Amino acid sequence: MQARVLIVSVFILLECFHLFGQESRKEVCIGFPVGNSILDTAYGDNAVRLSGMVSFLESVRKDSTLELTEVSFYGSASPEDSFTMNRELAEKRRNSLERYVRECVSLPDGIISCSEGGIAWERLVELVEVSDIPHKEETMDVLRNVPEFIYNNKGILVDSRKKRLMELQHGRIWRYMHEHFFNQIRNVGVILVMVRQKPVIEEKSVFKEDPAAVVEEVDTVVAVSTETSKPFCMAAKTNILYNVLAVPNIGVEFYLGRNWSISGNWMYAWWKKNSNHRYWRVYGGDFAVRYWFGKKAHERSLTGHHAGIYGQAFTYDFEWGGKGYMGGEPGGTLWDKTNYAVGLEYGYSLPVARRLNIDFSLGVGYWGGKYHEYTPLGGHYVWQTTKNRHWFGPTKAEVSFVWLLGRSNSKKGGGR
Known part of the structure; x- marks a missing residue:
């Protein structure tokens, strides 16, 4: 409880609005639970702070005298864990912040910047500088003058800022910082917004002396409107099971947006060999509405766990030298007494590359429609029976390659 109070106190101190001539800066800090990168609006004062930032961005966009020059996102972690773990955690926090804000407010890509996440050294310097930590000068010298990583001529890591701090006074300085400072920099994400006044274009009048008349020439400035659009996210995919x-x-x-998506799929196979009575025909499609959830879903669109509802419509004709089965109306189209299915689905879309996922999905529901059984006889086909299908169980299975498209579909990292 004490740590949480300290974190909230730091957030209040850090939230600021500084004016620098015609340019202004607004910074807000958002809290994250320990070791977590999922943005929780119910955590601490996050709801109030995020709402205030979104309202501020909207008001600037609507103000004809102001323009946004930069919106930066930054995630951080404390130095206790490994560098790789800290950087990964900070990057995920930064991505969560950017995704939330850009879903709430339409912002052009050109003003977005993402600082590389990691340990919040600058914030640690500020805390040490105003503290009563023992051996402050020695500690500040390490923080300001020792590089984060030190390599020898062969490129081998031989020393680091963290190692020097841990060795100060036989570890007493590190333990002091762990007790007094690390809880204030451990779980923070920062949104920084830069705003400036739009330049005022004054009309210039030029007067030419003329015995007959005075002619006023006025420069004409044509205003160019800037339109922004919400980030576009989509995916193209193919089911490997069907291809096999x-x-x-x-x-x-x-x-x-808001973790919802819609999808549609189409399949078409029309293989036949009359001489051997081989028919492998099926075509149709499905439509699904999905909700995405879980840790990965908060980091990248169309990734992670998903659940939804789906509907299918299809017709088929399968016969392999013996009894054949035909779904739908013989000689008809997809809509002539088509087979259909509806159900619930669950799946997980696993990221395997920057713009490639593999989606595993299974659907369970009801399959209905009319189908016919027939037997090939010579060059003809003899209808045996017509039945109505009523099937409850698995009706959909996917192992799909998914290609991610759009500006918000690549895993974010580094500056833009």
């Missing part, structure tokens, strides 16, 4: 079964297929999925 010689059923070509393709699908698309569109991210709607």
